[in-house]
Amino acid sequence: MPSRPSKLVCIGAGYVGGPTMAVIADRCPDVQVTVLDLNASRIAAWNGEALPIFEPGLPEIVRRARGRNLRFLTQDEGMAALAEADMVFISVQTPTKTTGEGAGKASDLQYVEACARLIAAQARGHTIVVEKSTMPVRAAERIQQILSANTSGATFAVLSNPEFLAEGTAIRDLERPDRVLIGGQDAAAIQALRSIYAAWVPAERILTTGLWSAELSKLAANAFLAQRVSSINSLSALCERTGAEVSEVATVIGSDSRIGPKFLQASVGFGGSCFQKDLLSLVYLCEHHGLPEVAAYWQSVVDVNEWQKRRFAEAVQQAAVNRRIAVLGLAFKKDTNDFRETPALAVCRTLLQSGFEVVAYDPRVEVGRFAAELGAPAGFSSASTAAQALAGAGAVAVLTEWDEFRQLDWSQARLAAGAVILDGRNIVDRAAVRRAGHRLHVIGAGLT
Numbered sequence: 001m002p003s004r005p006s007k008l009v010c011i012g013a014g015y016v017g018g019p020t021m022a023v024i025a026d027r028c029p030d031v032q033v034t035v036l037d038l039n040a041s042r043i044a045a046w047n048g049e050a051l052p053i054f055e056p057g058l059p060e061i062v063r064r065a066r067g068r069n070l071r072f073l074t075q076d077e078g079m080a081a082l083a084e085a086d087m088v089f090i091s092v093q094t095p096t097k098t099t100g101e102g103a104g105k106a107s108d109l110q111y112v113e114a115c116a117r118l119i120a121a122q123a124r125g126h127t128i129v130v131e132k133s134t135m136p137v138r139a140a141e142r143i144q145q146i147l148s149a150n151t152s153g154a155t156f157a158v159l160s161n162p163e164f165l166a167e168g169t170a171i172r173d174l175e176r177p178d179r180v181l182i183g184g185q186d187a188a189a190i191q192a193l194r195s196i197y198a199a200w201v202p203a204e205r206i207l208t209t210g211l212w213s214a215e216l217s218k219l220a221a222n223a224f225l226a227q228r229v230s231s232i233n234s235l236s237a238l239c240e241r242t243g244a245e246v247s248e249v250a251t252v253i254g255s256d257s258r259i260g261p262k263f264l265q266a267s268v269g270f271g272g273s274c275f276q277k278d279l280l281s282l283v284y285l286c287e288h289h290g291l292p293e294v295a296a297y298w299q300s301v302v303d304v305n306e307w308q309k310r311r312f313a314e315a316v317q318q319a320a321v322n323r324r325i326a327v328l329g330l331a332f333k334k335d336t337n338d339f340r341e342t343p344a345l346a347v348c349r350t351l352l353q354s355g356f357e358v359v360a361y362d363p364r365v366e367v368g369r370f371a372a373e374l375g376a377p378a379g380f381s382s383a384s385t386a387a388q389a390l391a392g393a394g395a396v397a398v399l400t401e402w403d404e405f406r407q408l409d410w411s412q413a414r415l416a417a418g419a420v421i422l423d424g425r426n427i428v429d430r431a432a433v434r435r436a437g438h439r440l441h442v443i444g445a446g447l448t
């Protein structure tokens with residue numbers, strides 16, 4: 001195998017596999033990149049005009065590389081590419097297990113294991129297998145076991161290369177990463193993967209560690225980020241009781257260079273497909289390794305987040321002057337169409353269970369899919385504009401920090417008399433609300 005791989009395959013064309021491979025193809029025009037997925041409609045979307053995920057900057061990159069050295073294939077179509085690949089990335093989901101040992105906490109590795117079996121069956125010659133999905137510590141051992149059971153005579157090296165991109169800023173994160181992490185034992189394999197990233201990432205930003213440290217570092221990084229959000233959210237409640245303002249507190253503590261300003265934005269709670277599942281995976285690992293105090297510490301980060309979502313939903317119910325609630329924002333953060341584990345799901349569920357009618361608007365989320373996730377309840381409906389959602393509402397819950405919501409003209413909002421706007425992101429223009437004569441409750445500041 002040449003020291004720089006020329007044929008890459010990625011299994012999994014999701015929020016990580018798609019953008020990551022598009023950037024690799026864009027930055028390494030001499031490398032053939034094939035992205036496979038079982039989901040044929042997702043692959044069709046990657047091959048079409050409307051990509052399956054909304055991510056700023058992504059369409060331009062896909063347009064540049066697709067058909068040149070980037071292709072998206074269904075799994076069946078991609079078998080030959082898999083057999084010829086020098087390097088295969090596994091970028092499939094690792095959700096929380098729902099059944100069996102560790103249910104509710106441990107990561108479900110069934111999708112990863114299926115990929116390892118597929119690679120073992122298809123690979124020819126020497127293949128570097130790269131864990132791109134987020135894994136529990138020592139997951140690579142399981143992958144190695146599966147690969148070594150192959151009968152074709154192929155040989156393998158396994159690396160951990162966890163991804164640190166955040167949705168909404170994925171392209172920037174991939175093009176200018178704080179660091180790229182490669183964990184492994186096989187020097188030639190590490191060098192081969194390093195040579196791909198070296199096309200655009202400065203050498204000092206490519207960190208190498210042992211396999212287990214790489215796997216744990218990914219879980220730890222997400223746990224630390226989530227812990228900061230739960231810390232500031234816990235203080236947001238104290239601010240509301242005392243008259244302190246959480247954004248001021250965050251600015252002050254964040255100006256300490258030892259603490260830094262990022263991830264101190266109080267919110268209705270963190271969401272997304274990873275923070276909670278990765279924290280729970282860490283909790284499970286700690287319990288499994290006989291560290292109940294460590295497990296309890298990280299579990300508390302999840303618990304505060306659940307409490308914050310509940311607390312916000314209760315505040316909305318108490319503030320509402322009628323039974324119609326306008327929900328602005330369903331995505332778990334701005335600039336993505338992703339609503340996995342979004343706080344909006346928890347808030348809408350609570351409101352609907354309490355008999356409220358919810359009218360939701362989001363600029364990017366397909367509200368039909370969101371409603372299906374809720375179980376298509378009768379009290380839930382969608383609006384095609386923010387103004388439509390606001391009409392007649394007895395309370396407004398702002399749940400995502402979309403720029404559009406910062407700029408809303410509250411004087412045009414036809415809210416019910418006395419309606420309260422509850423800002424779960426601290427982004428609403430307070431002066432504009434005051435001028436329009438509405439009441440405003442801001443997370444971490446109370447009624448302003």
Ligand code: NAD
Binds near residue numbers: 016132135
């Ligand atoms: P995703 O659900 O968007 O994508 C996973 C894709 O894998 C799906 O399209 C699915 O159809 C496909 N797939 C599953 N099994 C397959 C198989 N056997 N063969 C072919 N395709 C298969 O997930 P994601 O958000 O891209 O996350 C993937 C991994 O990356 C997870 O471990 C996650 O924790 C991690 N991660 C996610 C993010 C993020 O921002 N979403 C960031 C960093 C790391």
Ligand code: UGA
Binds near residue numbers: 166265267
């Ligand atoms: C996060 C990490 O930031 C990435 O480094 C990591 O790769 C990724 O998880 C992953 O492993 O999936 P992501 O979930 O896409 O990325 O988005 P974040 O920007 O981290 O936001 C997560 C949640 O925390 C969002 O709901 C966001 O609104 C919330 N948040 C974030 C706050 O409430 N306050 C903050 O100050 C920051």
